[in-house]
Every structure is written in C-alpha cells, then in structure tokens.
Amino acid sequence: MKEFFNVETIEAVLAQVADFPVVDTEEIPLAECLGRVLAEEIASDVDIPDFNRSTMDGFAVRASSTFGASEANPAYLAVKGQISMGVRPDMTIGPGEVARIATGGMLPEGADSVIMVEHTDILDDTTIEAYRSVAPGQNTIEKGEDILKSEPALPRGRRIRPQEAGLIAACGRTMVTVFRRPMVGIISTGDEVVPVTQAPGQGQIRDINSHSLSGQVLEAGGVPVTFGIVKDSRDDLMERCQRALQTTDMVLISGGSSVGARDFTVEVLDALPDTGILVHGISISPGKPTILARSGHKPFWGLPGHAVSAMVVFAVVVRPFLDRLCGLSQATKKFPVQAVLNRNLASAQGRVDYVRVRLFESDGTVMADPILGKSGLIHTMVKADGLIAIGMNTEGLYQGSVVEVIPL
Ligand SMILES: Nc1nc2c(c(=O)[nH]1)N[C@H]1C(S)=C(S)[C@@H](COP(=O)(O)OP(=O)(O)OC[C@H]3O[C@@H](n4cnc5c(N)ncnc54)[C@H](O)[C@@H]3O)O[C@H]1N2
Ligand code: MOO
Helix, strand or coil: CCCCCECECHHHHHCCHHHCCCCCEEEEEHHHCCCCEECCCECCCCCECCCCEECCCEEEECHHHCCCCCCCCCEEEEEEEECCCCCCCCCECCCCEEEEECCCCECCECCCEEEEHHHEEEEECCEEEECCCCCCCCCEECCCCCECCCCCCECCCCECCHHHHHHHHHCCCCEEEEECCCEEEEEEECCCEECCCCCCCCCCEECCHHHHHHHHHHHCCCEEEEEEEECCCHHHHHHHHHHHHHHCCEEEEECCCCCCCCCCHHHHHHHCCCEEEEEECECEECCCCCEEEEECCEEEEEECCCHHHHHHHHHHHHHHHHHHHHCCCHHHCCCCEEEEECCCEECCCCCEEEEEEEEEEECCEEEEEECCCCCCCHHHHHHCCEEEEECCCCCEECCCCEEEEEEC
16 A cells, blocks of 8 residues: 555644755846846945935035024025036035035035025025025935945845846946756646646546746746656656656646555655655645655655645745745745635644635725635635645634735
C-alpha cells in the first residue's frame, strides 16, 4: 500500500522557508528595475535636497522679520532681488529683507523661511508688505530633509516599486544590483489533461494549472517556465522533473500529489538524486495533499491537481518560499485587508480552512462574502478577491466577525 499523508501544520511548513537559499544577483539599468528586489543597500552620493529649498512661490525671509505681522499690522520688507532657479544665490538676507523666490529655488544665506506671494502686497520694486507671519522652516525643505547622504536610503531585500525607482534615481544610481528573477518550472500531470489548444474529449479537461500557476509566479516576480503535460507514467514524470531541475530554481508539479494508484509524484521525488521529501500533507483545506521536497538546494512542490487547491496552496504556502528565493526581506510583507463577514461560516477543526471571499462595500464598511464551491471549480477563484483563514481550533465564524483577507 502507498504511504499515506504525514500531515504537518502550515506553520511547520513555513518554518522551513529560511532553509532555502536566495538566488544570485545581477546588475541592471535603473530603467529596468521596476518589480525587482534590491540586492544592495542604496545610499545617496549627496544630501537630498543638497540645499534648503522653497516649496512655495513667494519671498525668502528671516522668519523673525515677519513676527507679529497681520492684516491690520503688516511688516514692511525690503526686496533685495530675485533668486534664479538652479544656481546658488549670491545674496544674503538680513533682518527686514526678502528676495523673490520660486518653488524649488535655493534659499539665500540668512533666510530660513518663505512667505507665500498671496500673503503679501507688492508695493513697488523694492518694497512689499507681509500680512502673515511665518515660522522658521515654513514653506521650505531643509538640506537632507528627504534623504541624508550619511544614512541608508533603501535596504537590501526591498521590492522596487515606482517610488523606490524614483528614490534610486534621486540617489544618482543608473545601475542597480538586484536579485535575479527565480526561474520556476511548471509541470502539469494527468492522462485526462490536454493542452489549451485541444478540444477536450470525453473524460478530458484542458490544462488550467500551467496557466494559473504561471500567472502567480509572474505576479510574485519569478519567471515561469512551463514543461507541458506529463501523462500518468512514472518514467516520463522522472525525465520531465530532471529536465525542469536542470534549468530552474524551483519546480511545481500539479496533480498526482494524492494517494491514488496513478499518483507518482512522491515516488518520483523519492527516486530523484539528492532529493528528500520534507512534507507530504499539510493540515489545510483545500490543499491537504501537498508535497514539499528539497532537491539539492531547490524546493520541489507537488501541488494538488484541483485548480482552486493548486492556486490556494501557491498563495499561502509556495509564495513565501518564492519570496525567499527572490531575496525579499520579511520586513516587506504586505498586511491583509480587514473586512466584516456577511454570514455565519462553519469550519472543521484540526485544519486551517482557506475560504474564498468576494469583497463589497455596504454603508462604508468593507464586507466579505464567502464563495462556497468545490476546489475543482476555477470560476470560484475568478469571483474571489481574497482568502480568509479559519484557524485550526475554530469551529467557524459568526456573521459580523472582523476577518483578515489575504488578497488574491
Ligand atoms: N482517497 C483520497 N483521495 C483524495 C484525497 C484524499 O485525501 N484521499 N484528497 C483529495 C483532494 S483534497 C485533492 S485536492 C485531490 C488531489 O489530487 P492530486 O493532486 O492527486 O490530483 P489529480 O488526482 O491528478 O487531480 C485532481 C483533479 O484536478 C484535475 N486536474 C489535474 N491537473 C489539472 C490541470 N493541469 N488543469 C486542470 N485540472 C487539473 C484532475 O483532472 C482531477 O479532477 O485528491 C483528492 N483525492
Ligand atoms: O484539499 Mo483538496 O486540495 O480539497 O482540493
């Protein structure tokens, strides 16, 4: 008889993430870095900004020259000149003096603030009256207020979003060292599974998993590499697994993870050189028959064949491993969205149930509406905005409970 599952908790499985090494690094142009993960700490070669800078159109002034100014009692200030953009001003502002300045202009020596043009009246070329006071630092950005040259601007392990790309540009970096995108091999299995291009005959189903899993890999920052569909043959599966292992950093097989007569995944993984099975069975639903093996230093997954199960297992179990391979640091973890459950939800004890939910808004509250349906129904994933986890020792959740939704 085949070995049955030796079920482990999801926490025990996720505790193994750090046992797998991060992929190596490469240097790429700034223009190509979006979505990539920094493999170096970024620091600026200058303070940003490198000078005290106005954030308003108006007059650079010593704040003390405006103290007590009001509509009824304006301060009369002498205009010393105009500050040109992009150059260091060659004037010094003394008490009772101002210089015309535009947004982004460099504050001259002696000025510590800017009074907005709309809070002044220009009397003539050399005099204005200011009818509001300003505080020191008001309407300015101080030298180094954005980024200090002496301090790290971005940590290693951070995913580069548009704002990080902007900051890297501000730091003057045209090339960036990032982690290589991990290559993820994807193999579908099953005599009944046919390619998308083929009309399914009686008893057949088109290959969903290669495509949904490829999408999840791409979204996570990996490079999906599909290795087609393997019929239920031990030798074919062995050959395809070896091929996938040669060129990728992690492999996903879907189907054949269970304990049926044709489920060869465990057998093949057991027989692969330098490979050991770490997990066969996780106390989650869907996804109980998931397999994790280590082949050399690479994670090798056997995912359940059901389309929803494969995707849910990817989202909650595989993804943290792929994030690790990508070089993402734990600190960049995204937080779930909170929502209110719109109905009672039963759940079995002894496993974590991942329930698909649709989100909608009602009277300003984000509500979670469970989508019930078997784990072989891909349309239920299409309806879903996220997953909620119902814990091991929870029999269910009441309508009105606040739940945390893992976005899909
Ligand atoms: N006796 C038991 N049987 C099963 C158990 C169990 O605990 N004891 N677990 C069930 C659960 S839960 C799941 S999930 C499945 C997992 O089965 P496998 O991983 O072995 O997957 P298959 O049997 O190959 O396929 C299951 C299902 O999914 C369809 N499939 C497979 N690949 C694809 C694909 N690429 N695209 C679309 N659909 C796919 C396949 O046709 C099957 O209908 O085991 C249960 N059985
Ligand atoms: O646990 Mo299975 O993975 O329900 O679909």
